[in-house]
Amino acid sequence: MASIYDFTLKTGLGDDYDLAQHKGKVLLIVNTATGCGFTPHYEPIEAMYEKYPEQGLEVIDVPCNQFKDQAPGTDEEIASFCRMRYNTQFPQMKKSDVNGENELPLYTFLKSQKGFEGFGLGATAVKMGSLLKSIDPDYKNNADIKWNFTKFVVDRDGNVVARFEPTADMKKVEECVASLL
Numbered sequence: 001m002a003s004i005y006d007f008t009l010k011t012g013l014g015d016d017y018d019l020a021q022h023k024g025k026v027l028l029i030v031n032t033a034t035g036c037g038f039t040p041h042y043e044p045i046e047a048m049y050e051k052y053p054e055q056g057l058e059v060i061d062v063p064c065n066q067f068k069d070q071a072p073g074t075d076e077e078i079a080s081f082c083r084m085r086y087n088t089q090f091p092q093m094k095k096s097d098v099n100g101e102n103e104l105p106l107y108t109f110l111k112s113q114k115g116f117e118g119f120g121l122g123a124t125a126v127k128m129g130s131l132l133k134s135i136d137p138d139y140k141n142n143a144d145i146k147w148n149f150t151k152f153v154v155d156r157d158g159n160v161v162a163r164f165e166p167t168a169d170m171k172k173v174e175e176c177v178a179s180l181l
Contacts, residue, residue, distance in 0.1 A: 164176075
């Protein structure tokens with residue numbers, strides 16, 4: 001069986017980025033977009049990145065344009081937007097697919113470890129459910145990434161311990177991350 005540390009990604013600059021370099025760290029892996037209603041999640045993600053570096057947190061940002069074309073720019077344009085708007089400092093990968101025949105093998109692995117468990121409660125969750133039902137009537141029964149800013153948390157031993165949909169409260173995401181540090 002594969003391990004999270006078996007995967008190598010490409011950075012936005014085209015360099016290899018080996019996840020094995022993060023053995024012993026807690027990882028927050030998130031598919032992102034620059035033109036999404038959830039784009040402000042960059043702010044609390046960057047805040048966590050700045051708050052917990054000494055404790056061993058690493059953030060892996062995977063821009064994705066699969067959801068309503070909300071990340072249309074080049075890798076450099078996306079990186080520039082994130083630095084200018086949110087002062088992001090964490091590693092950003094090459095824009096990639098997270099679902100379908102061209103999905104990153106990392107995402108095939110992540111989804112096999114933690115499937116979709118729902119959007120939770122609240123108005124945003126209801127809106128996301130309605131939107132997804134119109135796109136994929138069977139969305140509740142597959143592990144596909146549903147939207148931008150789906151987050152996976154990996155513990156220090158490389159186990160995928162949590163999946164947070166974009167509707168999840170970022171405080172809950174931070175609580176999960178902090179509990180593993």
